[in-house]
Amino acid sequence: MPRKHVLRAGMILVLALGLILPMFSSRSQAAMTPADTVIGNAATAIYRDQSNNDYTTTSNIVQSVVLEVCGLDVSPSGPTPLRATPGQSIYVPIIVTNMGNGLNTFNLATGGLGTYSKSIYLDANGNGVVDPAESAGIASVTLNMGASANIIVGITVPPAAAPGDTDVSNITATGTAPAGCSDTSGDFTVTVVNDAVITVSKAVDKNTALPGETLTYSFRFKNVGSKPVYSRAGVNGYDIDAATVDGVMLYDQLPSGASYVAASASGTPAANPNGYPIYSANGTNWFTAEGAVVGTITYVAYFMPDGTPGNGTSETVLDVDQQGTFTYQVTVNSPFAEADGEINNTAAFYYNTFTATLQTVFTNEVITTIPANATSDIAVSHRVVDPYTNVEEDAALNYQNDNTAALVPAGSWVEFTHSLANRDAINSDLIDLSAINVPAGWLVEFWNANGTAKLIDTDGSGNVDLGTIAPQTRVDFMVKAWVPAAASGGPYFFDIQATSGNKPAEIDLSRDNVTAVLSVDVDIAQYADAGDATDEPSDGDTNGANDADDILAAETSAVLPGSTASYRLQVVNIGGSSDSYALNVSGNPAGTVAKFYSDLNNDGDHADAGEAEITDTPLLGGTVVRVAGVFGGGNTTFTVYGVANFVAGDVIRLNKTVTATILSVDAVNKTITVAGDQTANTDAGDLVSESYSVIMEVATTPTTPPSVNNLVVAAISNTSGTVDNMDVYFEVLEVCSVAVNPNSSDQIPATGTTTYIHTVTNSGNSTKYVKIDLNMAGLGLTYLFLAEGANWKAFGVDGLAGTGDDVALADGDTAAVGTVFIQLAAGASANFKIKVFAPAGTAPGLVESANIQAVASSDGDFTTLGDQCSDTASETTTVIEGFLQVTKARTHLDVAYIGVIPSPGDEIVYSLTYKNIGQQTAVACVITDQIPDHTTYVAGSLYIDVNCDGLIDGGDTLLTDGSGDDTAEYDGVNNMVRFRVGAGADAANGGSLAPGAQGCVLFKVLIQ
Template sequence: MTFNKRKLSQVCAGALLAGGLVVSIAPAVAATAAGTLIKNLATVTYEDSAGNQYSAQSNEAVITVKQVYEAELSSDSTKTATAGQIAYIQHTLTNNGNGTDTYTLTATNDGSIVDDLNAGSVKVYRDLNGNGLVDAGEPEVSSVTLAAGDSAELVIAVAVPSSAATGDELGVILTATSTNGTVTDASPSKGTDTLDGTNQDLITVSGDAVLNYTKSAVLNAATNQITYTLTITNTGNRAATDVNIYDAIPVDNAGTPMTLVSTSAAGLLTANGDTLPAAATLDETALNIDLNNDGDKTDAALAGISGIDASIAPNQTVSVNMVVQYDPATFNNNAIPGSAGDIIKNTAWLTADLDGNPGTTEEPIPTNPTQTVLPQNYGVNTADTGENNGAADTTNNGQDDDALNNTQLVTQAPVGSSALFLVDVTNNGSGTDTFELLIARGDFPAGTTFTIWNEAGTVQITDTNNEGGVDTGPLASGATKTFMVKAQLPSTTSGDNGGAGFTATVTATSATDPAVSPASDTTNLKLAEITASGVDLTDSADGATPGVNVDDLGATPYTINDGTNPGARPTFSGTVGGEVEIPFYIDNDSGSADSFKLYAGGSDGTTLGTLPAGWTVEFYATDGSGNRTGAPITTTPSLPAGTTDKKYIAVVTISADPAQAAADYGTVDTNADGDGDQLISIRVLSSATGASDIMMDAVDVAPLRQVALTPPGSDQIQAGGSVDYTHTLDNTGNTEETLELSAANPGTTAGWNNTIMVDTTGDGVPDKAASQLAPGDVVYGKDNSGSIVPVAWTDSDNDGNPEVTLPAGVSLAVTPIVFAPSDAAPGEINTLTVTATNMDTDTDGAGPDTAGPNASVEDISTVILGQVRLVKTVAYDAGCDGMADGAFAANLSTQVAPGECAIWNIVAENQGDTNALNVIVRDNVPTYTTYKAGSLKYALGSAALAARTDVVDSDNAEQVSGTVSFFAGTGSTATAGGTLLPGQTATVQFSTKVD
């Protein structure tokens, strides 16, 4: 039999090409992860009758992203096999939801079709290396658990009966189910049975040549190369002749292929009439094959490789290798900027004469698809703007900078004012990243406070990733975002600092880079002069003897390495989210060659168990230099008898969740540093002989001691009045921390005071003054899952300031209330500093731990004759119809799924006794959401909410580039705010859809 095709020379123009195809299947834009906290606060600006300008922030409104469950199983297939053969059929299960889910797997004979016989057995295996075969150490599975976006390669092993006759058909069905949602059948039209959750495979028994093929892909992130290996075995009863091999090279969105680095083959000889694989231009129209899986057969010039094996005899195996390289800075094959996360799928094709009959035509044979996910590189650049808008440099508008020199210059700002700096942050990594923003005061005067705003300076930036600090929000690869830093200067210091000016620094640090020192960059903020008060009108390999168990596990309690020689190898040190490489060596003490399965587990010192939650271990072979190489392995190759010191490396990945990577495991202190270490067991097992051994190592996770007290606040207050602020004290590290809470707000006018409120009922609402509590009383916080956690109230140093001991991952709601004296002057600024001081002791127990993490937050209150307050709440809108499906709340208990909406409600109230003029309420569309067009609503006083247009037109609301603005009050226009009378309110709303 022959294929209806032209000669190879007619369809493949030999050439040196720079790439190789693809089935570059791009993933859909990922949904926001389940459990993400979406936070948002609004800002109001207004004036008094004298023209003084004021601004205030609302409370922070929060929604939690709900988990959605979506998955797909691909795909139905056909296969040829011989009688008595084990046929392997590959399928892929992908979690397309936004959180982890578990799937139940079953594989059986297919009773829904008419076929000729049943399989002797049908089993499902996890194909860990994606080569389409069941390799030693790959487990049989009945369920798999996948994180959001992850895929599992599965192999069905079907035992074809030896009694099968040529032409017999055998059907099997793979079923995947989730208790939480539907698993979609990704086959065209949902496959043969048109049902979700199933893939159906049809095996035809042949007495001719049968080509079994496996395709694998190995990524080398260090060189940005992918090595594709195609292995072909003839398991049939006659030779397969004229075997043509085609493989296209992955391309990006622009159609540019990866660079072809090399080709090689095993089993192909030119002396036998074979054509070795080489670069070629492939013509789909001539071959009548959709080589790049784009849905057509019309591409006439695809970069790829081709080769011909003139004859593959029964039981003969040949293989072909193709190495391609990509540029992580430019390669991109989906709608998400950057190469990180790009999924590269590749399928090779075979054509062959399988029955020796030139009068029949066989269909082309696709190999199993391989899937490679490109890794992320990390980088960030912060810079000054180098922008001078031409106005006098005495104008405090953030635009005095004259040159790109990594120093953002402001020439002067009045004492007690806010100096404005603009800073650009650019994501130089290959994928979307979020950057934590940290400002160091430097030599700015004591009492200077820094806040970070959007470029226009109208909306204060907050914490979008729940890491406890201000951040940029997600930035796409190559994207630049400009931020305004406001330095609120104290009213006590002026001058030019002896001619040197005042310099602070802003640092942007990658929040997702797992490195010990994540990618970061710093830019200087320089204020040349603080002008004095006045008026200014501005706008061991061991060589062991075989048979001697040197590193015996020993009896309990277990210690590391060697029960007879504890401490022969030191404890390994690791960090939260980091990797630890544990080298180990294998001696084959048997008299024959053997291979060994590799296992890893954990231990509490007395029993052996599984790895701790969130931890993983992968095993690697090593190269000639002893460094890990290739893809992860689950079993060693066959080691000759008497092999000694064969080196492998176990790569332990510590959980990125600090609560799952405790610095003190409280089990065994293997390095005598005062805290417990996590024991890691490594086990080898021979399937052939049952020979096994276990050794113990330990990982000492470095303390990640960090606490956060957020967010900072600013508001107005009347003389003799009060204002409250909302904060969260959060232990974001991996150690237990004891913190003493204190607050101080001395003012220019005597009589300023404050009190701190905490939750004593467990409902999440601070209800009692801390000063009313006694040691031993209980307050309530929350852990990372949202569960209520009781926290004891103590006072170890008897100074009257309360102390709380927060386990890792636990947070406490804190609400300070500021009280102004009745004779406070209009315009007076009071700063309340709430401080959480670490009360833990040094390791010697002799005194306070000066290295312990502390946290503080500042709330700035400005005395005014009248004041406008903002209260922000949010409600759930499942159908995005603009109607709330429940009550509004500051911290919404109902979770919102991607694709569902949240309605943000802001009430501005004039709580003063004079008119508030030119009232404007602004808000940014929250990170991880998209503005819902046409959702602006406005009402004054008790009037019903009425719709407003999004565009800048004649009404008093607009949405421009992610910022919503409402011009509120009586007499408001499309460009200016109106008047709020004392006691009067204005209510505004807008909606966003969770991404």
């Protein structure tokens, strides 16, 4: 989805000594790690033994799942002074923001010492007024992470309230799932007055707008008090047209990211008082004429003077219950800069009262969301038309870039090439593609430029696209349309529509036309070997039966598993119209795959240029009736009733045993020319049909079971569904094959062990008994077999597999190598382990290699050589002198991390415990740990954990973050911590760890 910018309109203003000063506030939230995010990694240690061999080891992985936390903000947080008359209802706009890291529902409740009646409403359109559709009270709001809701608190003053009475209240939001957070607004202090009281609200006509669009801001104000509104006068007046003018003002600063629309400001009342719009570039010096403003108009206001606006005396301006309106327009800047994303402000109304109290009343805040990259200029065209200069289609759909296909066979695909251009000079765009006005029964698909891959919907809009296209960039694509078998006549058309993702109203069209559809009426036949009189093509049976003349009785094949059988076939269109044919084979055994390939030169293979795998034949010309044949110049020219189905290069069948390749086609004289004298092979009235040579290959896998099969090969008309079949003999032979993997190696100290895990696979094509043998050098290491799974067995007394006295081994059971076996089906695998032990005193540096041999046999006696096969895997074990082990753990907020789920803002303490578990000293020991994603390193948190308790306490040694001064540092370039450990470690080199020596280090990260 496109990113959004938010255009927030209005301005908070204060008035002091005649100056109007803007005050801005911002509610921003630092990036917080979303709930359920997994944080984790492992530490790494590098070291050397005393023979200067380098080693690397990693710790265990420590993972933390981030807890969903509760957080919110209720604004305004400062005090809100309000004035009201007895019996009046006043409304306070509030914004509630989810500052947590997941979805939460916040309960809402009013509080404070006040006793006046309160109600809470959802301000769905953000206009600061309780509209009729918003009159139902609410008790909660549900918000996603970072989302906000506009609400209104309504306060009703009792009719019996007296001037001077006050009511102090507020609103509190409390999280529920998860719970644990609440926030309270600043106090709303209502003072009851017998005086003027102004209410004012602000609205915008669009909640979402695109760059270049116009927004209309409208205001409503009313004196709901018991006394008239008086002007601000004298030193509290306003600088208008270089003179001090007495009056009242409804004032607004243009939102960032927008520009004033000339002559758009107007208001009421225009008489009594004589109100009028005024304009300013700085909010201080105002002008009644837009053109008089020096600079850019960034402030607009509606000014209402008193009766004698120049005398410096405060006078009546608005009577009780008198009301008015103000409106102006802005244009959203294009491009809309990201820096203009959020301004939190409101408009204000400035006036004086009967009691000479200067008052400022603020409107609600209105918000307009601007989708990023929302400018757009796109074009779609036929590929030979430049989409940059393509004239876009008008409302009457006058297309300037049509694609046209003249004659298309029914039951076939037709392709059209197109180009799509993002002509916008600034913004990238993700442009949707769709087909409209598609004829009934037709199917339209979108493919890449060369028609090899279907386009997909990359943005979840429901339409395919070509991905994000950079500004001023052209991308080609292909449209494929399926013409149904029942179609005929014409013409037909459909339209390709491109729709801008930035600006959905921006579309462009291109039309694809089919002049006429060639209807079909077909029959099919197969042909084995051109020129082989014993294997004739089918006589055109229509019922799909395996007739004697279309069974390949002479074609037989027996293959080894893992190899491929090959058959030569020929498909002949003996129908009356062009057609293509799906190729299918049935009866092939499990473990085989049949594929068809084109044999363009009919030489029995598919190794030549242009010969590729096919699932269907190409379009083959329909059968026509020959009129006459004339031989001359080494070629034969046939006159036929029609040549529409044929082109040069087509292979045609002249009779049941003879084919020929067309050299040329004369559409005017309705002739086709072939090589050689073919007059004896045809007679007037014979059918001339296009044929197509095919290679069918049936591939086996190494595990395909032995079998003898009769394959049924079918050619199926793609337009009519007509089928013709043929039989093929196919046999798979038996073979023995076994594999054991992998080759392994490891290092262990004296008295240490290692366990190698192996997999044995019956890679033959029949069930086998497989036994495990061991061949080793015998240098002192010991080997033990460990069963994995429940299918391993030990030989019984007779030493034979499968005779009934076998001993079943459970998972984890041990046995001597060479005494165990397993039965595996073809392709099946089993795991087992070999445990190697180095006795005490084994000399460091000893290297012993052993070969693990898997032997497979059908009869289980493992004595008949012709029935056996085998494979080996190597195990190389080196006895070493040093071995450094690192264990990673975590604590939380300096207490034991047991069952505690961390939250954003929490600190995690990572503890790294290192120990030499070998028999000789490890040297140059350095431990590094990458700071995990979604966390930041806590400066000044590198410690030597002296007592290895995993906690930061008074006994630990603090190390600096910098390099070159002690044994650790934080590497900000690579975002990792580094500790040099062991005796003699310094600011440059790791120290040494004697056998059994150990230690611990600590550091902290902060979850974002």
